[in-house]
Amino acid sequence: MNRRKFMEQGGQVALGTYFIPKFSFSDLQNIEVKVEQITQGSHHHFFGYIGQSLTIPWSKDGNRLLCLSSPFHDHLPGKHEPAAVNLIHLNKKENGQYKLEKLDESQGWNPQQGTMFYWNPHQPSHQFFFNDRDPKTGVVYTVLFDQQKKQRVKTYHYGNHSFGNSGVCPTGKYFLAINYARMARLRPVTGYKDSFDITEGIATPKDDGIAIIDIRTGKKKILISFDQMAEGLDRSGFDAKERNLFINHTLWSRDGKWIYFFVRGGWKADKDGREGINAACTISADGSQFIAGHQHIGGHPEWGNGTQIIGSSNQQQVIYDILERKIVSTLGDSDIFPKPEGDVSLSPDGEWLINGYNFKTGANFYSLLNLKTGVSLKTPSFDTGVYSKDLRIDPAPRWNHDSNQVLVSGLDSKGIRQLFIMSFIQKRV
Numbered sequence: 001m002n003r004r005k006f007m008e009q010g011g012q013v014a015l016g017t018y019f020i021p022k023f024s025f026s027d028l029q030n031i032e033v034k035v036e037q038i039t040q041g042s043h044h045h046f047f048g049y050i051g052q053s054l055t056i057p058w059s060k061d062g063n064r065l066l067c068l069s070s071p072f073h074d075h076l077p078g079k080h081e082p083a084a085v086n087l088i089h090l091n092k093k094e095n096g097q098y099k100l101e102k103l104d105e106s107q108g109w110n111p112q113q114g115t116m117f118y119w120n121p122h123q124p125s126h127q128f129f130f131n132d133r134d135p136k137t138g139v140v141y142t143v144l145f146d147q148q149k150k151q152r153v154k155t156y157h158y159g160n161h162s163f164g165n166s167g168v169c170p171t172g173k174y175f176l177a178i179n180y181a182r183m184a185r186l187r188p189v190t191g192y193k194d195s196f197d198i199t200e201g202i203a204t205p206k207d208d209g210i211a212i213i214d215i216r217t218g219k220k221k222i223l224i225s226f227d228q229m230a231e232g233l234d235r236s237g238f239d240a241k242e243r244n245l246f247i248n249h250t251l252w253s254r255d256g257k258w259i260y261f262f263v264r265g266g267w268k269a270d271k272d273g274r275e276g277i278n279a280a281c282t283i284s285a286d287g288s289q290f291i292a293g294h295q296h297i298g299g300h301p302e303w304g305n306g307t308q309i310i311g312s313s314n315q316q317q318v319i320y321d322i323l324e325r326k327i328v329s330t331l332g333d334s335d336i337f338p339k340p341e342g343d344v345s346l347s348p349d350g351e352w353l354i355n356g357y358n359f360k361t362g363a364n365f366y367s368l369l370n371l372k373t374g375v376s377l378k379t380p381s382f383d384t385g386v387y388s389k390d391l392r393i394d395p396a397p398r399w400n401h402d403s404n405q406v407l408v409s410g411l412d413s414k415g416i417r418q419l420f421i422m423s424f425i426q427k428r429v
Contacts (some may be wrong), residue, residue, distance in 0.1 A: 016361045029415045033379050034423040037412065038088060040097050043069040044417035045086075046409050048114015051345040051356075051398035052302040053251045054170045057094045057117065057407050058400045060124035063091045064147070065407070065419075066117045069100075071109055073417055076390055078194040079138075083115065085130055087147060088419075103147065107133040108140050108164055108180065111393050112189050120144060121172035122215065127153070129175065131164035138196035140164040142213075156218050160198045163211050163220070166247075169285070171256035177211040177220070178247045186246045187264065188390045203242045204230040208248055210261065211283070216317070223287050229263050232292035238277055242267065245277070252285075253303045258322065259283050260301065260309060263292075282322045294322060299341035300394070302353075310353065312340035317355070332369050336376045343396045345405035352424075356395035356405060358384065364395035364410065366422070379422055382410030393417075 039045035045067050049058050057065050068083040077083065082105040089099040091108045108131035109115040120127035126147045132155075133140045142161035144154040156163075162181035169175065182199050184191025199205045209225040226245045233240035243265035251260045259282065266276035280294040280301075297320050304310045308328070309320045317331040317340040329351065331337070342357030350365030351372045367380040384393065398407045406422045 012330050015292055021296065023366075030427045031375065031377055031423045032427050033377070034425055035380055036421050036423070037418055038065070038090070038098050038102065038421055039067065039069075039418045043071055043084075044068045044073040045419050046073075046111070046114060046393070046417055047395060047398060047407060047419065048109070048117060049112050050116075050167075050249070050300075051343065051396040052300065053167060054254060055118060055167075056348070056399060056401055057398050058067060062401060064089055064152075066119075066128060067100075067419055068106070068109060068114050068117075073393075074287060074391070076110060076188060076193045077107070079107070083095075083109045083391070085115070085145070103150065104130075104145060104152070106141075106143075107135060108132055108192050108195075110190065110192060111391055116167075118165065118168040118175070118217070119352050121168065121170065129168060131180065133162075133192055133195055138194060142175070142177065146272075149383060150178070154218065155384075156213055156220075158211075158220055160196065161208065161212075162192075162197060163197050164192070165213075166210075166250045167175060167252050167259075168215075169252050169256045170254055173215060174285070175213050175215060176223070176250045176252070176259065177213050178250060179208050182208065183246055183248075186244055187248065189392055190248055203244050204240075210247060210259070210283075212287075223259075224283055224290060225284075228290070229281070229292065232281075232290055233263065233277065233279055236279075236280055236293040238293060239275070242275060243277060249300065251301070251303060253307070255306070257285055258303075258307065259285060260303065260322070266300060289323075291322065294325060295327070300396070302341045302344045302346050304322050304346060305350065310344055310346065312342075316340055317344070317353075331371070332367075332376065336369055337367055343394050345397050345399060345406075347399045348401055349403040352399075352403060354397045354399075356397045356408065358395055359413065360388075366395070366397055366406070366408070368424075382408060382420065384410055385415070 065088040070083040085104040087101045092099040106115045115130040118129045128322040142156040146153045163177035164180045166178040167176045180192045181195035181197035204226040206227040210223045212223045230240040245265045248262045263279045283290045299312045301311035307322045317337045318327045319329045339357035342355045363381045369376045
């Protein structure tokens with residue numbers, strides 16, 4: 001049954017813990033999408049990649065927004081090519097433009113993921129995290145910056161290990177850290193070029209993997225090592241022995257109890273005929289219950305409620321439960337989500353799912369589905385240019401705290417990368 005016919009018949013469908021009630025096709029006409037360009041000038045502006053797991057660019061009061069800026073976006077940044085760390089003041093304008101305040105610089109960034117900005121859950125209106133790299137040693141570390149004090153109030157250094165923030169727990173207390181130098185060597189699009197990797201030549205080190213950092217004390221422990229991952233993957237039937245494993249996307253669940261991540265090792269068969277590894281895994285935040293090799297859920301998955309992951313399978317937007325280890329329901333259809341393996345993000349209130357996608361034509365598109373009312377809509381497209389391989393910039397959408405605005409990037413009329421806010425406004429009737 002197509003979407004319009006389903007809607008006109010007042011359809012309803014149970015979706016695991018989600019429920020789409022009856023609704024009217026006319027409801028679609030009551031939501032207005034307003035697009036506003038919020039950065040200007042000759043430099044390229046961007047937040048960075050990830051929009052999942054309650055990664056919110058806005059300060060808690062909603063008045064300020066984090067971003068990077070750089071004079072280039074045509075190559076991976078190396079030594080002595082920092083990006084500016086900025087605040088956009090959404091309640092202040094200068095010469096008709098939002099005030100952009102440079103606070104610091106970072107050499108720990110890339111076009112795809114930025115510098116892994118996160119506001120500090122313990123001080124969400126004026127403290128935030130970003131990654132940096134020592135210009136002399138090349139070692140990556142994490143910075144906690146206080147906007148009120150205009151200074152770095154804490155840095156998280158771990159000797160010669162290039163651990164950088166890879167995700168702050170939504171409930172606070174901890175952040176996860178991974179080796180961005182190792183990623184630069186094994187998966188350049190997500191790493192920091194010219195960083196020092198102490199694990200080079202070691203396929204599955206015991207002192208590297210996913211670290212968990214206490215925000216207050218800075219104390220670090222290895223939540224799970226590459227050596228432990230390899231053992232678990234081998235037990236689950238993966239050929240992981242002596243593979244150069246690396247991590248992408250350490251995603252905290254909304255309640256801070258679980259971490260979802262991909263363990264990868266090569267993309268194609270090697271000279272010995274060994275296939276590449278791309279294994280979805282989970283682990284409890286206390287380091288227990290490591291599950292190696294979940295059913296593959298495509299795209300860039302997002303946490304839903306509890307132990308549920310939202311992603312794609314067989315060209316459908318699906319919900320997968322990590323404990324049941326199966327797909328428990330589907331969301332929408334091909335009209336609503338024509339490319340379900342795109343970048344998905346669930347709004348903080350849990351009502352709206354947005355999917356950002358492209359068809360490699362130089363434009364990004366966004367589709368939304370309201371999981372409470374069943375209303376869906378599509379936004380205007382954004383010119384992005386065609387970027388690929390190590391310079392890939394995905395169409396990651398990022399919600400505000402009030403679940404009524406989304407931050408995205410695109411090219412302006414001069415081909416400069418800028419930031420845009422899409423606001424979803426309920427029309428008066």
